[in-house]
Amino acid sequence: MGGLALAGSMNANAIPIYARQTGQACVTCHLGGMYPQLTSYGRLFKLTGYTMGTRPNLTDLEVQKDAPPISVWLQAGRGFTNKNNAASQPGDTQNIQAISLFSGGKITDNIGGFLQWTGGNTGGGYNFTVDNSEIRYADRNLNNGNDLIYGVYVNNHPTVSDVWNNTANWNVILMGFYNANAAAQTPQPFLDQYGPGQSEGIGAYLYKDTTWYAEAGVYKSFTHGIATTDLTAGSGSVFIDPSPYYRLAYSKDIGAHSFEVGMHGMISYAHNGSWGTTVNTYRDTALDAQYQYNLDPHYIGAHARFLHESSSFAGDQVGTTAANGSNYLNEAWLDVSYVYQAKYGGTLTYRNITGSNDLTLNALNTTTGSPNWQAWIPEIFWTPWQNLRLGFQYTVYTQMAGATSVIPGQTLKPSDFNTSAFYVSFIY
Amino acid sequence: MKHIAKVLTLSAISLALGACSTGLDKSRNLGNPAVSGNTLAQQVCSICHGEVGSNVNGNSVNPTFPNLAGQQKDYLVAEMTEFHEHTRKDPAAQDMMWGIARNFTPKQIEELATYYSKQPTRANPNPVNPALAAEGAKIFNEGNLDKGVPACMGCHGSNAEGNGPIPRLAGQHQDYLYKQLMAFNSDEMVEEKENNNAKDDDLERPHGVAMEGIAHGLDDHQKHAVAAYLQTLK
Numbered sequence: 009m010g011g012l013a014l015a016g017s018m019n020a021n022a023i024p025i026y027a028r029q030t031g032q033a034c035v036t037c038h039l040g041g042m043y044p045q046l047t048s049y050g051r052l053f054k055l056t057g058y059t060m061g062t063r064p065n066l067t068d069l070e071v072q073k074d075a076p077p078i079s080v081w082l083q084a085g086r087g088f089t090n091k092n093n094a095a096s097q098p099g100d101t102q103n104i105q106a107i108s109l110f111s112g113g114k115i116t117d118n119i120g121g122f123l124q125w126t127g128g129n130t131g132g133g134y135n136f137t138v139d140n141s142e143i144r145y146a147d148r149n150l151n152n153g154n155d156l157i158y159g160v161y162v163n164n165h166p167t168v169s170d171v172w173n174n175t176a177n178w179n180v181i182l183m184g185f186y187n188a189n190a191a192a193q194t195p196q197p198f199l200d201q202y203g204p205g206q207s208e209g210i211g212a213y214l215y216k217d218t219t220w221y222a223e224a225g226v227y228k229s230f231t232h233g234i235a236t237t238d239l240t241a242g243s244g245s246v247f248i249d250p251s252p253y254y255r256l257a258y259s260k261d262i263g264a265h266s267f268e269v270g271m272h273g274m275i276s277y278a279h280n281g282s283w284g285t286t287v288n289t290y291r292d293t294a295l296d297a298q299y300q301y302n303l304d305p306h307y308i309g310a311h312a313r314f315l316h317e318s319s320s321f322a323g324d325q326v327g328t329t330a331a332n333g334s335n336y337l338n339e340a341w342l343d344v345s346y347v348y349q350a351k352y353g354g355t356l357t358y359r360n361i362t363g364s365n366d367l368t369l370n371a372l373n374t375t376t377g378s379p380n381w382q383a384w385i386p387e388i389f390w391t392p393w394q395n396l397r398l399g400f401q402y403t404v405y406t407q408m409a410g411a412t413s414v415i416p417g418q419t420l421k422p423s424d425f426n427t428s429a430f431y432v433s434f435i436y
Numbered sequence: 437m438k439h440i441a442k443v444l445t446l447s448a449i450s451l452a453l454g455a456c457s458t459g460l461d462k463s464r465n466l467g468n469p470a471v472s473g474n475t476l477a478q479q480v481c482s483i484c485h486g487e488v489g490s491n492v493n494g495n496s497v498n499p500t501f502p503n504l505a506g507q508q509k510d511y512l513v514a515e516m517t518e519f520h521e522h523t524r525k526d527p528a529a530q531d532m533m534w535g536i537a538r539n540f541t542p543k544q545i546e547e548l549a550t551y552y553s554k555q556p557t558r559a560n561p562n563p564v565n566p567a568l569a570a571e572g573a574k575i576f577n578e579g580n581l582d583k584g585v586p587a588c589m590g591c592h593g594s595n596a597e598g599n600g601p602i603p604r605l606a607g608q609h610q611d612y613l614y615k616q617l618m619a620f621n622s623d624e625m626v627e628e629k630e631n632n633n634a635k636d637d638d639l640e641r642p643h644g645v646a647m648e649g650i651a652h653g654l655d656d657h658q659k660h661a662v663a664a665y666l667q668t669l670k
Binding site: 030 | 462463464465466467478479480482483484488497498499500527528530531532534535536538539562611615
């Protein structure tokens with residue numbers, strides 16, 4: 009479980025493949041160089057299918073020197089939890105290591121990809137698996153003042169397609185929650201739990217006048233083929249029947265300011281444990297907003313996301329998968345980042361989870377089964393050159409499992425899980 | 437009947453294949469010399485230098501990116517050539533334009549310059565401080581003679597419309613103009629260190645030698661002022 013949280017926090021970000029393809033610096037597509045946050049330009053690069061720029065000389069059409077379509081990302085760090093309690097969670101220190109390989113970029117004038125593999129020690133040993141990956145086909149019609157971008161994609165989990173960094177997969181905090189022990193049991197909306205390769209999806213989208221955006225996709229777990237990591241929720245594997253994902257947004261740039269408001273969501277039909285079990289349904293609906301200021305030397309990015317989930321469990325699952333026949337979960341996510349000269353920056357993130365008590369799903373608090381969690385995550389970082397980032401992140405838990413002091417049934421209080429983490433991120 | 441079915445199938449396949457390749461007129465390929473300047477202007481350059489929902493391409497929204505509409509063609513050719521050759525080295529040029537222009541052919545540069553020089557100009561919608569702009573107007577029209585700065589209008593024209601290799605500045609973003617004045621200013625400092633014999637490689641804008649002393653003759657406030665005034669011109 010800890011390993012899963014760790015792997016989940018290592019999501020893909022800036023790829024020098026694209027820098028080689030366009031010849032441009034990271035700040036062109038990433039706000040102040042703060043990958044993974046995308047600028048207006050970065051969003052269009054992704055929505056036009058990663059096709060802008062040059063590609064390796066496959067057809068003798070291109071005149072540029074070849075550059076191999078591969079890049080590597082290394083992350084290392086060390087985390088320290090507030091309290092050392094050998095007999096119980098959390099542990100006091102942990103190492104952070106991950107390596108990612110990327111490929112993709114422009115394939116034809118309309119087709120491009122984002123392909124990532126990530127390796128790390130996930131607790132059960134070292135492994136190397138497919139991470140965020142997608143292939144897009146996109147086109148852009150521009151005439152008489154009309155501008156329409158449209159495309160289709162195949163990818164390996166919901167929200168890989170997001171361009172506003174307002175989903176769990178592309179959150180602005182680079183290193184995620186490094187609390188791999190009990191704190192990793194933070195209740196998460198089902199949409200946030202999809203990991204790479206655990207479902208496959210296709211989708212289509214339209215972006216009109218770079219203002220109105222609409223996207224719909226459908227995801228399903230594999231029924232046959234090579235064994236992959238199963239999607240897990242709560243304690244066991246979950247298999248997904250065809251489940252719809254959607255995203256709507258309105259965006260507008262005024263001067264150096266960029267605004268977006270939108271909504272996204274998914275209805276997941278999930279078999280718990282095996283394909284043969286009855287279906288539980290998770291309905292996730294989120295309102296989201298983004299603000300950016302993009303004018304050197306000042307860069308500001310801010311996000312707000314309010315997600316509501318209502319879940320209902322089949323009669324024969326009540327008492328095993330969940331204690332209740334239905335539950336709800338609300339997630340509030342707020343972050344704001346500032347970077348000066350694309351070098352010196354900081355981020356403050358706030359996350360709050362509230363929901364219905366369920367002693368089976370939320371077992372940390374053995375008295376109430378409360379899912380209520382609250383954390384603040386301040387971070388500072390320095391990017392001495394665009395390929396290297398050094399950071400310090402602190403996670404403060406102000407509420408955990410509904411408790412602000414000692415958690416019923418445990419010996420620790422939320423602040424015991426507070427975590428400091430130093431990290432180095434290098435990408436080439 | 438079989439024949440008809442075959443024809444229909446083949447037609448459907450060709451249509452499907454046709455739909456999968458847009459051809460050169462909508463390409464975003466920066467490495468293919470066959471893509472026209474007009475196509476690049478629309479599919480690539482407009483992302484930063486254009487405005488959505490407008491028939492006019494070349495008026496940018498974010499001040500990081502200069503307006504190109506109505507710019508002097510000779511100046512556009514010179515700048516794109518400098519980006520291509522990596523001789524213009526201000527930070528934004530290196531970060532963004534070196535890559536865009538690295539495979540530009542002379543023909544594409546010519547087509548792009550023609551395209552943008554013919555796009556209609558538009559008043560800059562971003563606000564400026566009127567008092568600051570008034571100070572800038574004085575410098576633009578009269579210079580800053582104490583520091584040896586001649587009137588800007590002498591070269592750039594009474595309405596900053598430019599002339600051939602001398603750029604149009606009217607309606608240009610204040611922030612962009614200020615940053616360019618700072619680039620010329622920094623080049624002047626290099627010249628002073630190297631006894632006015634600086635190598636092109638050491639200068640951010642080696643082809644802007646004429647602007648070095650001028651930019652240096654304006655203090656920071658005056659640079660902001662003249663940039664603000666220019667943004668208000670139509």
